Amino acid sequence: QVQLVESGGGVVQPGRSLRLSCAASGFTFSSYGMHWVRQAPGKGLEWVAVISYDGGKKFSTDSVTGRFTISRDNSKSTLYLQMNSLRAEDTAVYYCAKDFGYDSGTYLTHWGQGTLVTVSS
C-alpha cells in the first residue's frame, strides 16, 4: 500500500535552513506529482508546493516562493523541501502528499503522517 514517511523536522532559529524529506513506497513514485501541505498549530491546511512527476514543473505558494524549493529524486523515491530563511510563521506540521495525476495538481490521494517544524529563537 502507499506509504509516505516525512522526516527532517525540528526546532530551528529564525533565518536558518532546514531540509525535509519524504520517502515514498507502494506506488510508482516517478509517475505522480507530489505536494507539500502545511498546517500551523490549531489551524487549517495550506498548500505549499507541487512538483510534477519528472521534476520539470515546480510551483509554490507566494509566501514561500524564493525561500523554499521543492525537488525530487525518482531513483530514491524521495521528495524534498529545502526551506531557507525560515520565519516564525513557517511553524507547522508539514505533510507530503501524492497527487492523483502526473502533472501539477489535482486532488491528494494519500498523505504522510507529517513532520513538525518549529521556528523559534
Next chain:
Amino acid sequence: DIVMTQSPDSLAVSLGERATINCKSSQSVLYNSNKKNYLAWYQQKPGQPPKLIFYWASTRESGVPDRFSGSGSGTDFTLTISSLQAEDVAVYYCQQYYSTPRLTFGGGTKVEIK
C-alpha cells in the same frame, strides 16, 4: 487565487442525526468542457493526517461509508453525513483544483457529537 469558504466553522450533531457542511468557492470550479467540478473533500481526525473522501465533488473514495455524500456544482457544494457516527468526529476540508497548480483549501468545519 480561488478562495474557499466553509460554513459553519463547527457543528455539534446528535448520534444518528444528519450533519451538513457547506463550501463556497469565490469563482466557479466547474470545467465546462467536461462538466466536472474540480472539488475534493478531506476528513482529518484528531492527531491524524487528512484523508481524501470525495473528488469531482461527488465521487466517493473507495472505503468511505455511504452515509457520506457530496453534492453541488459551480460555486456551492455540500458534504452531508446522513447519520452521524462517533467515528465521524473530525474536521472536514474542501479543496479546489480548478486553478491548478495553486490548490486552495477551505478553513475547515469541525464536527462534534452533541
